[in-house]
Amino acid sequence: MPELPEVETVCRGLRGFLPQQTLAWVTVRRRDLRVPIPLDFEQRLLGRTVLRVERRAKYILWYLDSDDVVLVHLGMSGRLFGYRHGDPKRPQAAAKHDHVWLRTDDDTLICFCDPRRFGLFTVCHSSQLASHPLLKDLGIEPLSPELQPQYLRDHLATRRVPVKVALLNQAVVVGIGNIYASEILHRARTSPERSASELTTAQLKALCQAIPAILRQAIEAGGSTLRDYVQADGELGSFQNLFAVYDREGQDCQRRGCPGTITRIVQAARATYFCPRCQH
DNA sequence: CGTACACCCTGGCCGC
DNA sequence: TGCGGCCAGGGTGTAC
CATH class of the missing domain: 1.10.8.50 (Helicase, Ruva Protein; domain 3)
Structure with a gap:
């Protein structure tokens, strides 16, 4: 499903919801995505503030105030939605393929839904980002001056x-x-x-x-x-x-x-x- | 090292 | 209406 333009668009949308917000509640409904969601995922996110949202290749990165970085990949069918407090479209209960639900302290709801489960949602320490197996072999960004x-x-x-x-x-x-x-x-x-x-x-x-x-x-x-x-x-x-x-x-x-x-x-x-x- | 291919998983659509 | 086959925006592991 999502290539760079879709991921970039989702990223820009998330920037309207997440930065400077604290993650007040984290619910993982199933962990067996392409990369299993680590068991300490909830604990590492809870209470943390999202400093900024960035994109690298088709990955979405949330930089936390703990020096952890949340990595999201949408695979073929992944979606990330944000719903503000009082949004009429905001769901009451998780849908069948909603694997991760997060709430911020201003009561924004972030839903990660991925029917085919080719996507991933994980966390790693910022010091290990560059050498992370998912990121280490990536080539240059197509919108950078490196493309020559x-x-x-x-x-x-x-x-x-x-x-x-x-x-x-x-x-x-x-x-x-x-x-x-x-x-x-x-x-x-x-x-x-x-x-x-x-x-x-x-x-x-x-x-x-x-x-x-x-x-x-x-x-x-x-x-x-x-x-x-x-x-x-x-x-x-x-x-x-x-x-x-x-x-x-x-x-x-x-x-x-x-x-x-x-x-x-x-x-x-x-x-x-x-x-x-x-x-x- | 580079390439070909199977495979991961679910759902929608098409033809029978 | 039901079912099998095929297709789908991504990426990895394996064998050669």
Whole structure:
């Protein structure tokens, strides 16, 4: 479900609820997520104040006043909601897949719901963050100045996979998932089937422009809502209305003047959409 | 080291 | 209406 734009949107939403709030109640309804919720989780969060909320790759980080950091990953189907005191939409009881419920001392309710349980909700000490197994091999942030043609050239030189598959590799550039990989390659007029190691200089440059351009545009739209993703305040994302290729098999290419038709192929067991006419 | 593939889990949709 | 098969925005462990 959530790629960088969705995670960033959820993060921004949480910043309206959490910072400077103290966690007054923590309920874990099931611990067996992709990474089991540690047994001391509740004790480490209770009574702590959230100083700030940050994003790294597709992870949401809550920095606590105890020097612990809460790590949340939404996996494919995870959602994080905040409800203020008196919010009419605020649930009375946990729903089937609500795994974690938290209340702050101003009576805001934070619900973590994840039907498929590919997500995770855990805590680690800030001194261990950089070396944490989940974070230590992550590549550069796609919205940072580190994203340069030379960086991509260096890191893709030995990759014999198609460029679409390489874009999904979080050890190179983080945050790009299956939807935005297709959208980025269309914007960069690059075929998803091209070998990552054989991209031209022009294509590397085009990717370095398309990656942040697509992701920023998607963040601005509040992410994409396909089936179940919603923002932390319950609002829907709208970038799905701006898809140029994703889930548009058989439809006309959106590029001005391009007479092509969007094609669906499968790469690394995942759907890829592109226009064979204008992507080379 | 890099790559391919199975697998984790639930739910929605489609065709029969 | 029911059921099997397939699909889904992510990531890991294993074998080669």
